[in-house]
Amino acid sequence: AQSVTQPDIHITVSEGASLELRCNYSYGATPYLFWYVQSPGQGLQLLLKYFSGDTLVQGIKGFEAEFKRSQSSFNLRKPSVHWSDDAEYFCAVGTLFSGGYNKLIFGAGTRLAVHP
Amino acid sequence: DAGVTQSPTHLIKTRGQQVTLRCSPKSGHDTVSWYQQALGQGPQFIFQYYEEEERQRGNFPDRFSGHQFPNYSSELNVNALLLGDSALYLCASRPWDREETQYFGPGTRLLVL
Numbered sequence: 001a002q003s004v005t006q007p008d009i010h011i012t013v014s015e016g017a018s019l020e021l022r023c024n025y026s027y028g029a030t031p032y033l034f035w036y037v038q039s040p041g042q043g044l045q046l047l048l049k050y051f052s053g054d055t056l057v058q059g060i061k062g063f064e065a066e067f068k069r070s071q072s073s074f075n076l077r078k079p080s081v082h083w084s085d086d087a088e089y090f091c092a093v094g095t096l097f098s099g100g101y102n103k104l105i106f107g108a109g110t111r112l113a114v115h116p
Numbered sequence: 117d118a119g120v121t122q123s124p125t126h127l128i129k130t131r132g133q134q135v136t137l138r139c140s141p142k143s144g145h146d147t148v149s150w151y152q153q154a155l156g157q158g159p160q161f162i163f164q165y166y167e168e169e170e171r172q173r174g175n176f177p178d179r180f181s182g183h184q185f186p187n188y189s190s191e192l193n194v195n196a197l198l199l200g201d202s203a204l205y206l207c208a209s210r211p212w213d214r215e216e217t218q219y220f221g222p223g224t225r226l227l228v229l
Binding site for chain 1: 120149151156157158159160161164171172174206208217218219220221222223225
């Protein structure tokens, strides 16, 4: 069965420090992979996505992620965290269907706290 | 260009009641999906609508039903509410026939007392 694991429930970093959020997936075919961010009381905003091609993808707000098929991972990175990055981060895999993907399977999320 | 919109933003109901949530997709999108996000968890897929038909369903009981209208907007109905139905309900839209990202609305926060 398809699944997404985010091993870190809560991470605390200082502003200006680097960040890596881990994501592992289980899926039998080539996955469509996403990272979303959710601020308190808000909906989900897409940070970046991987469909095919270059395994290092750039997103908004200075985030990037690298798809590693051999490790079934899609880790999110940022070289220097800003206080506004304080939020919940979700990794998701899109299950394939003719015409594209048809649903997203989310991990449980990683709560990122940024200290000044 | 308006994104995905949902109404209402918040709702309080009591056990046993019924609720209807509404979603208008992003312009140009014809496929709507609904997700339930319980507190402290990731969103879980409820079902997806395209051409006014339910195309795929997640692991949710029949108390959860939906509808899609000719203008692509959608409703989520939940009957016989349980305390455990308290959650943020998210609507997402995308074009059916293109590999594009799903865009999410701000959600409806449902509290069942």
